[in-house]
Amino acid sequence: MNHHLILRVITKILIPPILLFALYVQFHGDYGPGGGFQAGVIFAAAFVLYALIFGLDAANDVAPPHIVRGFTAVGWLLYIGVGVWSLFLGAPFLDYSVLAHDPIHGQHYGILLVEGGVGITVASTMITIFNYFAEHGRLPKEGDDD
Template sequence: MRMHSVLRTSTKLLMPPIMLFGLYVQFHGDYGPGGGFQAGVIFAVAFILFALIFGPDRARAVAPSWVTTPLCAAGVLLYAGVGLVTMALGGEYLNYNVLAADPHDGQHLGILLVELGVGLTVWAVMVSIFLAFVERGRVETTAPDPESGDAPRD
C-alpha cells in the first residue's frame, strides 16, 4: 500500500536528524542548555512522529510495553543509584565529587549518569502515555454500543 508516501519518506528522512539532535542535547546538557529532560522529549517526539505516520501497531512493535515499562523505572533507578553510590563512597547524596579521583571528573560523570536516567524515564513515560491514549481510543471506537447491542459502523 502506497498511502502517504511523501509523509512516510519525509518521516524516514527526518527521524535520524531528530534523534541526532536528541543525542546532542543529552550529552551537551552539562555544558549548556539541555540535558536529560529535553533529550527525552526530543526522542519521544521522533517516536510519536513515527507512530503518527506508520500507525500505532507498528509503533508498539518498535517499543512494546515490556520495553517501555521497565525503562520508566530504570531511569529513576539510575538517578537514585548514582546518589546511593555517592553515599557509599562517603559523600552526601548526589555529591558527585566522590565519583572520581578528580572532583571535576566526578561532577562530569555524575551529571552524565543522572541526566541519562532522566532522559530514559522521560522518553519511556511519554511514549507509554502516548500509546496508552492511542490504544484507549482504538478500543473505544471498536467496542460495541452497550445500549443498543450493535457493533459500531465504520
C-alpha cells in the same frame, strides 16, 4: 495511513536526525542549552511521529510497550543509584565529588549519569503515555462493549 506517500517519505528522512538531535541535546547539555528533560522529549517525539504515520502496531514492534514501560523505572533508579553510590563512598546523598579520584571528574560523571537517568525516564514515560492514549482511543467506546 498507507496512502500518505509524502508523509511517509518525509518521516523516514526526519526520524534519524530527530534521534541524533536528541542525543546531541542530551550529551551537549553541559556546554549549551539542553539536558535530560529536553532530550527525552525529543527522543520520544521521534517514536510518536513514527506511530502517527506508520500506525501504533508498527511503532510497538520497534519499541515493545512492556520494555518501554520498564525503562520509566530504570531511569529513575539510575538517578537514585548515583545517590546511593555516593552514600557508599562516604559522601552525602547525590554528592558527585567522590565518584572519581578528581572531584571535578566526579561531578562530570555524576551529571552525565543523572542526566542520562532523567532522559531515559522522560523519553520512556512520554512514549508510554502516548501509547496508552492511542491504544485507548482506538478501543470501542465504553457503551459499545455490551
